[in-house]
């Protein structure tokens with residue numbers, strides 16, 4: 001009886017320690033949805049993402065619009081965008097692009113982190 005109680009206490013203590021020692025992805029920040037995807041800045045980032053994608057993959061995508069977006073805080077320069085784009089055969093498809101906004105740090109444009117699905 002006594003040993004099982006002790007074991008339980010040890011387990012509970014370990015669980016608390018584990019929870020304290022692993023702050024959930026604090027280094028990576030938190031993703032916040034952007035309420036106003038119509039924001040020209042956000043739309044511009046979507047266009048930039050499609051342009052960057054076309055440079056590295058021969059997709060011939062045409063940017064249509066950003067339909068969803070979230071931004072990482074703190075920082076506010078890393079975005080995940082749901083981008084509606086036109087393919088060569090004129091059909092629309094939603095792609096997800098992760099980008100780093102480089103327009104605020106003096107430069108212009110964006111750095112493409114990931115883009116999918118494959119076009």
Ligand SMILES: *[C@@H]1O[C@H](CO)[C@@H](O)[C@H](O)[C@H]1NC(C)=O
Nearest residue numbers: 087088089090091092093119
């Ligand atoms: C356009 O091409 C994609 C990929 O090849 C295909 O999945 C889609 O069905 C095509 N759409 C039309 C309208 O032809």
